[in-house]
Amino acid sequence: xxxxxxxxxxxxxxxxxxxxxxxxxxxxxxxxxxxxxxxxxxxxxxxxxxxxxxxxxxxxxxxxxxxxxxxxxxxxxxxxxxxxxxxxxxxxxxxxxxxxxxxxxxxxxxxxxxxxxxxxxxxxxxxxxxxxxxxxxxxxxxxxxxxxxxxxxxxxxxxxxxxxxxxxxxxxxxxxxxxxxxxxxxxxxxxxxxxxxxxxxxxxxxxxxxxxxxxxxxxxxxxxxxxxxxxxxxxxxxxxxxxxxxxxxxxxxxxxxxx
Amino acid sequence: xxxxxxxxxxxxxxxxxxxxxxxxxxxxxxxxxxxxxxxxxxxxxxxxxxxxxxxxxxxxxxxxxxxxxxxxxxxxxxxxxxxxxxxxxxxxxxxxxxxxxxxxxxxxxxxxxxxxxxxxxxxxxxxxxxxxxxxxxxxxxxxxxxxxxxxxxxxxxxxxxxxxxxxxxxxxxxxxxxxxxxxxxxxxxxxxxxxxxxxxxxxxxxxxxxxxxxxxxxxxxxxxxxxxxxxxxxxxxxxxxxxxxxxxxxxxxxxxxxxxxxxxxxxxxxxxxxxxxxxxxxxxxxxxxxxxxxxxxxxxxxxxxxxxxxxxxxxxxxxxxxxxxxxxxxxxxxxxxxxxxxxxxxxxxxxxxxxxxxxxxxxxxxxxxxxxxxxxxxxxxxxxxxxxxxxxxxxxxxxxxxxxxxxxxxxxxxxxxxxxxxxxxxxxxxxxxxxxxxxxxxxxxxxxxxxxxxxxxxxxxxxxxxxxxxxxxx
Numbered sequence: 001x002x003x004x005x006x007x008x009x010x011x012x013x014x015x016x017x018x019x020x021x022x023x024x025x026x027x028x029x030x031x032x033x034x035x036x037x038x039x040x041x042x043x044x045x046x047x048x049x050x051x052x053x054x055x056x057x058x059x060x061x062x063x064x065x066x067x068x069x070x071x072x073x074x075x076x077x078x079x080x081x082x083x084x085x086x087x088x089x090x091x092x093x094x095x096x097x098x099x100x101x102x103x104x105x106x107x108x109x110x111x112x113x114x115x116x117x118x119x120x121x122x123x124x125x126x127x128x129x130x131x132x133x134x135x136x137x138x139x140x141x142x143x144x145x146x147x148x149x150x151x152x153x154x155x156x157x158x159x160x161x162x163x164x165x166x167x168x169x170x171x172x173x174x175x176x177x178x179x180x181x182x183x184x185x186x187x188x189x190x191x192x193x194x195x196x197x198x199x200x201x202x203x204x205x206x207x208x209x210x211x212x213x214x215x216x217x218x219x220x221x222x223x224x225x226x227x228x229x230x231x232x233x234x235x236x237x238x239x240x241x242x243x244x245x246x247x248x249x250x251x252x253x254x255x256x257x258x259x
Numbered sequence: 260x261x262x263x264x265x266x267x268x269x270x271x272x273x274x275x276x277x278x279x280x281x282x283x284x285x286x287x288x289x290x291x292x293x294x295x296x297x298x299x300x301x302x303x304x305x306x307x308x309x310x311x312x313x314x315x316x317x318x319x320x321x322x323x324x325x326x327x328x329x330x331x332x333x334x335x336x337x338x339x340x341x342x343x344x345x346x347x348x349x350x351x352x353x354x355x356x357x358x359x360x361x362x363x364x365x366x367x368x369x370x371x372x373x374x375x376x377x378x379x380x381x382x383x384x385x386x387x388x389x390x391x392x393x394x395x396x397x398x399x400x401x402x403x404x405x406x407x408x409x410x411x412x413x414x415x416x417x418x419x420x421x422x423x424x425x426x427x428x429x430x431x432x433x434x435x436x437x438x439x440x441x442x443x444x445x446x447x448x449x450x451x452x453x454x455x456x457x458x459x460x461x462x463x464x465x466x467x468x469x470x471x472x473x474x475x476x477x478x479x480x481x482x483x484x485x486x487x488x489x490x491x492x493x494x495x496x497x498x499x500x501x502x503x504x505x506x507x508x509x510x511x512x513x514x515x516x517x518x519x520x521x522x523x524x525x526x527x528x529x530x531x532x533x534x535x536x537x538x539x540x541x542x543x544x545x546x547x548x549x550x551x552x553x554x555x556x557x558x559x560x561x562x563x564x565x566x567x568x569x570x571x572x573x574x575x576x577x578x579x580x581x582x583x584x585x586x587x588x589x590x591x592x593x594x595x596x597x598x599x600x601x602x603x604x605x606x607x608x609x610x611x612x613x614x615x616x617x618x619x620x621x622x623x624x625x626x627x628x629x630x631x632x633x634x635x636x637x638x639x640x641x642x643x644x645x646x647x648x649x650x651x652x653x654x655x656x657x658x659x660x661x662x663x664x665x666x667x668x669x670x671x672x673x674x675x676x677x678x679x680x681x682x683x684x685x686x687x688x689x690x691x692x693x694x695x696x697x698x699x700x701x702x703x704x705x706x707x708x709x710x711x712x713x714x715x716x717x718x719x720x721x722x723x724x725x726x727x728x729x730x731x732x733x
């Protein structure tokens with residue numbers, strides 16, 4: 001099936017949950033399921049998924065990265081689409097998997113096919129399914145951080161803002177330098193903690209200067225980093241994944257908040 | 260210059276705590292990115308120009324031998340000389356020999372990163388020849404016995420008061436006895452001191468932004484006019500260039516300068532674009548008696564045909580470092596060698612060895628801003644990743660990192676086992692977090708919790724909950 005040419009009437013979507021969402025914030029996964037089902041998709045969650053392999057890939061460990069990529073390809077290649085609530089993991093599958101198999105044409109072909117039907121959640125809703133609005137209410141001022149991989153590898157910039165604009169009672173206030181990295185960077189944040197701290201400190205300052213009550217983004221890694229910094233500084237800003245707000249599932253505690 | 264790139268972490272830590280440096284870096288962030296963005300906004304065809312520049316340099320790199328020989332033949336035809344230097348030592352010796360052949364005692368210098376790469380100033384001084392940097396930024400750091408912290412703004416790490424101190428300490432003999440912090444006065448002072456040097460120099464050394472194969476011409480792109488005085492007034496002009504600076508024609512210089520100046524300083528064109536084609540001819544009003552070009556390889560030919568070839572497209576605009584959040588936080592000296600920022604993190608391991616610079620390609624979040632602004636479409640993050648792969652293959656990565664990755668990969672490749680481990684991890688972290696919803700201190704995760712809290716998992720993993728939900732549905 002050619003996934004990019006036309007959208008099946010009830011597309012079968014494989015949800016790649018991501019390892020961070022699986023462990024830290026399942027609500028994001030369920031919000032993704034709701035958004036996809038509301039948009040007419042059938043959602044399945046293959047049990048044979050763990051991680052996309054990015055930590056190995058970015059650490060120069062191509063062998064483990066390839067093994068994990070093969071695992072993802074096998075688990076997901078029969079779906080009409082693969083949807084990921086993360087620009088970073090989505091970017092790894094979509095932009096990097098094909099290059100991982102340079103010199104291995106059989107797997108490269110399979111990686112390219114998977115790449116063509118893999119999308120980050122919000123851009124999948126808007127760009128593939130044509131979703132123009134959501135039914136949700138979020139009575140707060142909100143600022144949005146553009147996570148690097150989503151922004152630069154997948155071109156995600158306006159899509160989340162377009163959907164947020166349809167959320168009732170939500171007031172979007174852009175922060176300064178929303179496109180500058182928060183300093184998470186996967187293993188970077190523990191390999192270079194002082195540098196990472198500087199970057200997230202500047203990000204936290206911009207977030208606070210926006211005077212928004214809630215920070216949203218599309219990547220849990222960045223969100224954990226920014227939430228952890230804001231809470232360490234005692235800032236009373238709620239931090240959530242954008243899917244929670246779009247799905248109307250933002251009633252529970254925000255990231256790092258007590259129950 | 261000694262390579263301290265492997266001390267990057269401690270260098271960076273010191274830079275973060277250096278108040279004067281941090282003050283100076285604010286100016287960098289406030290200046291270059293905005294100027295670049297404004298210049299590009301006024302040029303709708305910028306992206307086409309980028310593609311043209313990339314294709315042009317790719318073509319040159321595919322036929323580099325041809326263009327190098329063509330360039331050499333044209334320089335000789337015009338009465339100049341070309342010297343081939345395999346490495347830094349050869350290049351230094353060539354320059355010294357030329358200086359000695361005219362009994363040179365003082366050498367004026369235009370800005371050249373190749374000069375830094377080969378460690379020319381220290382070498383000339385050791386051989387009793389006085390090098391005088393004439394680019395204002397280079398001049399300031401020469402007085403302070405420092406190296407450039409940026410490839411086009413070498414003194415960007417300094418503040419006005421530090422410049423005033425340096426001038427006050429050195430300009431007494433020239434009649435400037437009052438310390439002055441006024442920028443115009445400082446510039447005037449430098450100008451007057453340097454004027455005397457220009458007039459008394461025996462040899463002038465410049466870099467070269469481009470070497471034109473068709474005409475045997477070297478080109479410098481400058482703003483201060485010091486480059487022209489450096490190469491026109493002395494009897495001998497030496498242009499230092501690395502081999503990848505070749506371009507086929509004059510028109511190609513136009514393509515690349517349009518990209519270069521906008522990406523660098525946000526200018527449409529620099530104040531001076533100077534073309535040097537051979538020594539002074541009989542009917543010329545001025546110019547040097549001798550014209551030498553030193554072409555440096557120093558490891559670059561080894562990049563041809565490999566995974567780092569794209570790096571040879573670099574035109575040294577500095578956009579990558581100007582937009583890099585890591586460079587912006589610590590400046591250039593922390594990188595520990597000549598080339599800082601993202602381009603340096605790719606180039607330095609090639610020039611000094613991955614075992615001496617492996618820290619650099621690791622010190623990136625792969626945010627991709629460098630590649631986004633690179634006028635030559637150089638995939639900088641991808642090449643940093645290639646270096647990490649080389650490091651990993653050669654077992655140069657730290658043992659702790661390798662062990663951690665290995666253990667993680669063991670579980671990640673076994674989904675059933677992984678689900679159990681993930682479930683346990685989520686449970687454990689939640690227990691450790693107690694009712695607060697976050698952890699303030701966690702053993703083995705000090706890198707994280709020293710600076711920020713760790714939000715704890717919500718409870719059971721997604722997979723556990725999903726399985727339960729599917730079970731309930733069926």
